[in-house]
Amino acid sequence: MKIKNNIWLWVVIFVIVVVGVIFLSGNLIQPENLTSENKRGVSWMNTKLEDVRTGENFKISDFEGKPVLLESFAVWCPTCTKQQKELKKLHEEFGDSIVSISLDTDQNEDEAKILTHINENGFEWYYAISPIQMTQSLMSDFGNGIINAPSAPVVLICEDGSYRKLGGYGSRNVKELKEELERGC
Secondary structure (H helix, E strand, O other): OHHHHHHHHHHHHHHHHHHHHHHHHHHOOOOOOEOOOOHHHOHHHOOOEEOOOOOOEEOHHHHOOOOEEEEEEOOOOHHHHHHHHHHHHHHHHHHHHOEEEEEEOOOOOOHHHHHHHHHHHOOOOEEEEOOHHHHHHHHHHHOHHHHOHHHOOEEEEOOOOOEEEOOOOOOOOHHHHHHHHHHOO
């Protein structure tokens, strides 16, 4: 009886490890930095979005020539709000020489929730709801972790259209964001 129980314990442990490795490998995929030559095929950069604050239509690719910080977030996420407060400080220092786009990837949130979040916190950059196709395209390029709001995922899109996901998890302070901007792609 003891041997059977030990075998089942090892089978369960093995299954948990295999599932964990599969899950993490999808979340840790980091694509090579891409250049403007191959970004034309990147649908998330060319997806038409609507700014929740202004109703203005835009695409991420519209901002070529300026660095863009693309943040995946959800209104319910305190780590995201902390990250956005750091972005606010960054914008107070750099003004409109950088572009921030906060992309809500929680399909259960709507414009009203996002507007309340924006107004309560005094945020003044682009906010949009990610269409499902865009979310899938982001996941294809960066893995499932790109929509894991509590990890505060941020993508830096450089002036030339190349891009990279910022390393680490959790919110980054202003100093870290400046370092990432200086480092570029």
